[in-house]
Amino acid sequence: MDEFTQAFASAMRLVYTLDPSLLEVVGLSLGVSLAAVAIATIVGLPLGAAIALFRFPGSTGLVVLINALMGLPPVVVGLAVYLLLSRSGPLGVFGLLYTSAAMIIAQTVLVTPIIAALSRQTIEELWAEYADQLRSFGADRRSAIPTLLWDARSQLGTSVLAGFGRASAEVGAVIIVGGNIDHLTRVMTTAIALETSRGDLGLALGLGFLLVLLSVVVNATVFLVNEGTAPRHSAV
Amino acid sequence: MVRCASAARAAVAAAILAAALFGIVVAADSGFAKQPFIVLASTTSTENSGLFAHILPRFEKQTGISVRVVAVGTGQAVRIAQRGDADVLLVHHRPSEERFVAEGFGTRRYDVMYNDFVIVGPKPAQSRGDNVVDALLRIAGDRRLFISRGDDSGTHKKEMALWAAAGFDPRIASGTWYRETGSGMGATLNVAAALGASTLSDRATWLSFANKRNLEIQVSGDPILHNQYGVIPVNPARHPHVREGLAGDFVGWLLSGAGQAAIASFRIHGQQAFFPNAGFAQ
Amino acid sequence: MSQIFSLDDVRTRLKGVDSGSVGILPLEFRDVSLSVGANQLLDRLNFRIDPATFTVILGPNGCGKTLTLKLAHGLIVPSSGEIAWNGPYGKAAKRYQAMVFQRPVMLRRSVRANVEYALKLRRIPRRERHEIVGEALALAGLDRFAKRPARWLSIGEQQRVAIARAWVTRPQVLFLDEPTANLDPSATRAIEELLLRVHQAGTKVVMTTHDMAQARRMSDDVLFLCRGCSVEHAPSDEFFAAPRSVDARAFIEGRLVW
Numbered sequence: 001m002d003e004f005t006q007a008f009a010s011a012m013r014l015v016y017t018l019d020p021s022l023l024e025v026v027g028l029s030l031g032v033s034l035a036a037v038a039i040a041t042i043v044g045l046p047l048g049a050a051i052a053l054f055r056f057p058g059s060t061g062l063v064v065l066i067n068a069l070m071g072l073p074p075v076v077v078g079l080a081v082y083l084l085l086s087r088s089g090p091l092g093v094f095g096l097l098y099t100s101a102a103m104i105i106a107q108t109v110l111v112t113p114i115i116a117a118l119s120r121q122t123i124e125e126l127w128a129e130y131a132d133q134l135r136s137f138g139a140d141r142r143s144a145i146p147t148l149l150w151d152a153r154s155q156l157g158t159s160v161l162a163g164f165g166r167a168s169a170e171v172g173a174v175i176i177v178g179g180n181i182d183h184l185t186r187v188m189t190t191a192i193a194l195e196t197s198r199g200d201l202g203l204a205l206g207l208g209f210l211l212v213l214l215s216v217v218v219n220a221t222v223f224l225v226n227e228g229t230a231p232r233h234s235a236v
Numbered sequence: 237m238v239r240c241a242s243a244a245r246a247a248v249a250a251a252i253l254a255a256a257l258f259g260i261v262v263a264a265d266s267g268f269a270k271q272p273f274i275v276l277a278s279t280t281s282t283e284n285s286g287l288f289a290h291i292l293p294r295f296e297k298q299t300g301i302s303v304r305v306v307a308v309g310t311g312q313a314v315r316i317a318q319r320g321d322a323d324v325l326l327v328h329h330r331p332s333e334e335r336f337v338a339e340g341f342g343t344r345r346y347d348v349m350y351n352d353f354v355i356v357g358p359k360p361a362q363s364r365g366d367n368v369v370d371a372l373l374r375i376a377g378d379r380r381l382f383i384s385r386g387d388d389s390g391t392h393k394k395e396m397a398l399w400a401a402a403g404f405d406p407r408i409a410s411g412t413w414y415r416e417t418g419s420g421m422g423a424t425l426n427v428a429a430a431l432g433a434s435t436l437s438d439r440a441t442w443l444s445f446a447n448k449r450n451l452e453i454q455v456s457g458d459p460i461l462h463n464q465y466g467v468i469p470v471n472p473a474r475h476p477h478v479r480e481g482l483a484g485d486f487v488g489w490l491l492s493g494a495g496q497a498a499i500a501s502f503r504i505h506g507q508q509a510f511f512p513n514a515g516f517a518q
Numbered sequence: 519m520s521q522i523f524s525l526d527d528v529r530t531r532l533k534g535v536d537s538g539s540v541g542i543l544p545l546e547f548r549d550v551s552l553s554v555g556a557n558q559l560l561d562r563l564n565f566r567i568d569p570a571t572f573t574v575i576l577g578p579n580g581c582g583k584t585l586t587l588k589l590a591h592g593l594i595v596p597s598s599g600e601i602a603w604n605g606p607y608g609k610a611a612k613r614y615q616a617m618v619f620q621r622p623v624m625l626r627r628s629v630r631a632n633v634e635y636a637l638k639l640r641r642i643p644r645r646e647r648h649e650i651v652g653e654a655l656a657l658a659g660l661d662r663f664a665k666r667p668a669r670w671l672s673i674g675e676q677q678r679v680a681i682a683r684a685w686v687t688r689p690q691v692l693f694l695d696e697p698t699a700n701l702d703p704s705a706t707r708a709i710e711e712l713l714l715r716v717h718q719a720g721t722k723v724v725m726t727t728h729d730m731a732q733a734r735r736m737s738d739d740v741l742f743l744c745r746g747c748s749v750e751h752a753p754s755d756e757f758f759a760a761p762r763s764v765d766a767r768a769f770i771e772g773r774l775v776w
Contacts, residue, residue, distance in 0.1 A: 007446075035257065042254045087320035087475060095477075097321050098275060098306060104258065132593055133623040136684075137636045138613060147635075151626045179275075179306035182289070197422025198284050199429070199447030 004202045011206020021183075026214065029187040032100055032174070033167040036107035037115075041160055044112040048119030049149060053127060053141040063120065069113035074106075075172030081106040082176050098179040103187070106173035111163040118159035122152045154226060161219060168215060188214070273302040274482045277314075277322035279390060280420050282465070283307030285440035287510060291498040295489050301482050309420060310390035317341060317468075320475030323483040326467045328438070329390035333466045342468035346491055349499050349510045350464045353394055354442060355455035356425075357434035366457035369402045376404055379413040381433035385424050386416025394463070395436045401460065425451075438463055443504040465510075467491075491515065535642065535650060537688045538614040540605040543569040543722060545590060545691075547748070550599035552585060560585055562599070563748040565741055567691075567724060572717050574737035574754075575726040578774055581743045583726035584620075587693050590724070591617050616684035617693040621700065622676040624668040629660055632668045633683045640687065650686055657719070658682035658712055674705025678712055685716050692716060694725040698732065710736060730770065734758055742766045744774075 014022040051062055083089050085097040085105070096102045126148050127141075134144045149156065171189035178185030180194060188211045195204035282288055283305050292303045306316060310327040317325040318341050325342060327333060336342045355371055362380070365371060375382050384406070385392040399406055406414040415433070417424045421441045428435040429449040437445075442453070455461075469487050472480045489495045496512035503509070545567040552560040560582045567573055567590075575583050588594045589601060592612040603611040616636075625632050633654050637647045655661050658678045663671060668679055677697055684692055694713070698706040713736065717723045727733055733740060733754075740757040742750040744765040750757065761767045768774040 039254045039257050042250050042257070046250050087477060089319075092320070098304060101258070130623055132588070132617075133619060135593055136591060136612075136615075136617040137639055139639055143639070147625065153626075179304070181304045181306060184304055194284070196426065197280065197420055199422060199425060199445040201426075201447055 004205075007200060007202020008206045008209075011203050011210065014206075015210065022210075024183065025186055025188055025191050026210070028100065028185075029168060029189070029211075030214070032103045032187060033107060033164060035104045036111055036167050037160060037164045039104070039108045040111035040115050040163055043108075044115030044163075045119050045149070045156065047112075048116040048121075049123045049145055051116070052120045052123035053145070053148075063117075066113050066117045066120065070117050072110055072113065073172065074110055074170040075176065077106055077109050078173035078176030081109065081173065085177065097177060098181060098185060100178070100185060102177040103174045103185060106177045107167040107170070110170065110173060111167050114163045114166055115159050118162065119152075119156055122155040122159070123148050126152050157222060157226060161222060164218060165215060168211070168218075271302050272300065272479075272482055273304055274323040274479050274486055275304045275306060275321065276324045276326060276486070277306050277308070277316040278326040279310050279313060279328060280307050280422065281328065281391070281438045281441045282326065282510075284422060285444040285504060285509060287440065287499070287502050290502045291495070294494070294498050295486065298494065299485055299489065301485060303486060309385075309387050310393070311388035317470050320470065320478065322470060323478045323480075324467065324469055324486055326465060327390055328463055328465045329393050330464060330466060332390070332393070333468060336468060340474055341471055343471050345466050345468050346487065347513050347515075348465045348467045348490055349496075349512045349514070350462060351439045351510050352456065352463050353391065353436055353461040354439055354453045355434060355436055356428065356442060356451045357454040358432040358450045359452055361452070361454045364454050366455065368398055368455050368458040368461055371455040372398060372402045373404065375434060376402075376406060376409075376414075379409070381431055382406070382414050383424050383428045383431070383433045383435040384414060384416045385421065385436075386418045387420070389420075390463075391421060391436060391438055398436070398460065440504065440509040443507060443509055464513075535637070535640070535686075535688050536613075538605075538607070538690060540607070541569060542603045542605050542607060542611045542614050542690050543567060544604055546600075546602045547586075547590075548600040548602065550589060550596045550601060552582075552589065552594070553597050558746065560589075560596075560746045563743075565748045565751050567722075567741075568739075569722055571722070571738035572714075572736055573722075573724045573739050573741060574733045575724065575741045575743060576730070576733045576737075576769075577726075577728065577743035578769060579728055582746045583728075583743055584695050586743065587617070587695050587724070587726055591615055591693050593617075614689055615691045615693065616687060616689040618677070618680045618684050618695070618697055620696045622673065622680040624671075624676050624679065626669060627667070628665050629668045629671070629679050630655065630664040632679055633660075633686050636683060636687050654682040654686040657685070657715055659708075672705070674701045674708060677701065677705070677709055681709070681712055681716065685719075685721065689721055691722045691724060694723065696726055696728070698727075698729070706732070742769070744769070 051059060051066070081102065082097065084091050085094070085102050086092055087097070096105070127144070130144070130148065134147065139147070169189065171193050174185070174187055175190045175193065178190065180186050180190040188207060192204045192207045192211070195207065278288070284307065288305050296302055306322065308316070310329050310332060313325060313327050314332050314336055316322050317336065325336065326348065333345050337345050355368060362378070363371065363374060384395055410416055417427055421437055422445065424435055425437060425441070425445050426447055427433070429447050429451055432450055434454070467487055467490055469480070469483045470478045472478050491514040496514055499510050499512045500508065547563045547565050550560065550563040551558070563586065575586060577583050585594070589596055592609060605611070625635060630651055633651050634647055637650060642650070655664055658681060660675070660678055660682060663675065668676060671679065681697070698709050701709065710732070713723060713725070725736065737754040739751065739753050741748065742757070742763070749763045750761065750766050752762070757766070758770060761770055765774060
């Protein structure tokens, strides 16, 4: 137990000495997950809004599918992306395997359904509330999209944060497509997996604690930005 | 009704933006890769024990070539190399290595280094010794908890060969005293440590393992526990994109005096973990 | 303070806001019916809404007032019958109308931004928007709330925002669906005063209510609906003094509740 607390303490020491290898790992984790979430938002938000507002044959099935894809197992995504990017696979010529680009691709696949499904739900509910009034103003579904997206910004922000949480917490996808290569594709979650397999449980737990702290910092930042612009309470 | 034209325009705009973002990342990524590199598919025993962290910087300093190690089980490493996703393969299961070359995926197999496997178990030892077959039979007879990797790795294949030599197939007892984790060596050792069970491990991983708890080496020194590592460059005839020259530089260095000395100088808690033996008869 | 504008005054003063060069009233409902599935919700409505007056559509709950309003405004289509606006616009007449609903739908932005919304949709340039919005806020007595997030206001204040927001495009017709149904007496009074000012400024008002006292206070003429039918349409004094139909009489005497 003593070794355990010692190892945990050594993890904390890495933080306040700003250990360069720790900073490298943290930087890469943030970079990969934030990039994946950004791309997933660009793709998923409009997709969710479109499915919410427009009826087309098969749209119900699509809603069920996207909701189900929120639960995509990371390791399955990792495997699928690996087979795609492998030199023996269809996209092998790009040589993307075992790079951070591959990790971003895998996490984007994981996160897009989350953002699309949650934004669809939000936009659909908001449209139900706003439809009559907006149509009275002469707006149709298409021209209402910017209004709906802006008014739903608080809930949409939460969906994006949910996506970030998923991306930064997963290990199954990035370890397969990234290879956990030292100084190149090692992120916090794969580093934790590595230290666990080395039996360095205290260090692994310390890193895990740091990862949670990182997530808290990101969420706190978004919360503070929101608080500055939106009221917490309303009369209605 | 969907306004097809403007919806399509919006979709294209979103796709372009996403692609641009992604392109920036890839560009930044390959910007950092101006340094020449090779991808080495190897096992967890070499990476997690710290061997590569010890020897690869020397290679990089000498040649300027960076070695990117993907460390997985032997079976997975071989498959990665077969698919052409690695330039060099370094594992510790001779039959797999020879088949790899025979099937045309590798150019040639070279001995690199060796150490041994050990059986670790909970204190107090029921028995200690240097005869692994006897030890395994005693474990089976007493139905003592034994954890197997069960993952087709070099260590796992070795374990199966040992049981075969003992004339006993423990898989009939799978799920009872014989438990297959399907995991890497580290995860398997964590299970053994937590359950107070025995398991087969390579010496390097065991020495560097930090969660030994109540476990100790109980069987070692049996010649049948010899653990030989082999290195194979991936065949450019099969995968034209492999970095043939750089891979050759690496294999050459590994087998040279400098590489072999680097391997020999690697210590875990003061003990030598790998013994270079390149150049001996294959 | 409210000012009294004449209709011509309004049209010349307002730059950019197009109130339509042709009056869209009178509006005629000819044998308009609405059914959903097996339910006949509205049965052969026939009436005419004339310009200038303050019209109240009165009736017990469930008689189809809201549906009638939505049909007139073009938010839903009838199953049969014809809804005819005056002039060449046809369905596009919606542009010169506005509607306020029972529960105010406030966008998540400031009061000013809410009122500005319809002007933005019509691409009125920013400088003109500012002045036009200012006038609407002044009319509704909302100046001091201009920068506040609209959802922070009380529901009565929000309803005033909704009316200001509707009036800002100077509609020829303003529809209101039971605008004070959820409000306390003082908020109700504020809304009623605001609506009278809007009416005085030149906008035709068509308002539904089930509150008879309110109908008496506000209306120039009353259209009485009951059980999905247009039963009676008469000037206010006539209607309340001597209702011609049995249902209307029962309603006025308080015997017909829902």
